[in-house]
Amino acid sequence: MTTAYAPGSVTTVFVPRSDPAEGSLGVSFAVEDGVRATVEPADETTVRLDGSTTAFEPVAGVLDRLGVTAAVSLSADAPVGRGFGASGAATLATALAAVAEFELDADREDALEAAHRAEVTAGTGLGDVFVQDVGGFVWSTGDGRDRAERTDRIEYSSMGDIATREVLDDESAVANVADAGTETLSAFHPGDSMQAWFEASWAFAQRTELPTASVERTVERVVDAGGAATMAMVGETVLATGVDGVLDSETRVTNEGARVL
Numbered sequence: 044m045t046t047a048y049a050p051g052s053v054t055t056v057f058v059p060r061s062d063p064a065e066g067s068l069g070v071s072f073a074v075e076d077g078v079r080a081t082v083e084p085a086d087e088t089t090v091r092l093d094g095s096t097t098a099f100e101p102v103a104g105v106l107d108r109l110g111v112t113a114a115v116s117l118s119a120d121a122p123v124g125r126g127f128g129a130s131g132a133a134t135l136a137t138a139l140a141a142v143a144e145f146e147l148d149a150d151r152e153d154a155l156e157a158a159h160r161a162e163v164t165a166g167t168g169l170g171d172v173f174v175q176d177v178g179g180f181v182w183s184t185g186d187g188r189d190r191a192e193r194t195d196r197i198e199y200s201s202m203g204d205i206a207t208r209e210v211l212d213d214e215s216a217v218a219n220v221a222d223a224g225t226e227t228l229s230a231f232h233p234g235d236s237m238q239a240w241f242e243a244s245w246a247f248a249q250r251t252e253l254p255t256a257s258v259e260r261t262v263e264r265v266v267d268a269g270g271a272a273t274m275a276m277v278g279e280t281v282l283a284t285g286v287d288g289v290l291d292s293e294t295r296v297t298n299e300g301a302r303v304l
Contacts, residue, residue, distance in 0.1 A: 045081070049175045055275075055276065057220065072193065077121055082115055101134040179191060
């Protein structure tokens, strides 16, 4: 058996492209909380998450794309379904572990592309795996992906999940996201502080009409404490910087990308 790890990732602003296979434009960062995937040969593909059998469509899909069947055991530190890219992390880690375990004639780029296409097909992500592949603070505003190393401390609270597929299948929601995201990215500067960027991305989130009342109240609580907050795309999760002990949990931006353990 072979185990691989991929960090989680948070997207603060995104703009879907007409061809989902190209990924999305946007600004994201990898976080220390991630997913481990242990892969071993089996007669049929099965997936378990933290010990429980689950239908994890992109994980099963990436194995199918790689032409193997396996038993996959996932262990998640990242909150699942809350905007931390856990689906992408699980899929990428599974792909890397499968390539190593089955000694496939495939390199890292092949595994990355298979993971991305499995995510797009499942409707669970538009490019999380590209951030998780390299780690750090990653942005794509139309001229290719760029990356910077950061170690910012982030607090967060998760109130619930918002299905990425439901958002991407809603033409009105996608149009709102595209308009707001294009304008926000036009003013993006990678040298800005995380606090300044969270303020800009919260303005984006409000324009998308995706934040729930719980998200709005939590952001207000952070701002009242002197920090800045925004919403994870896409999840009912608030991220904060510039505060200490205001939200339930904490993590850090990580510069380490996915790897076989």
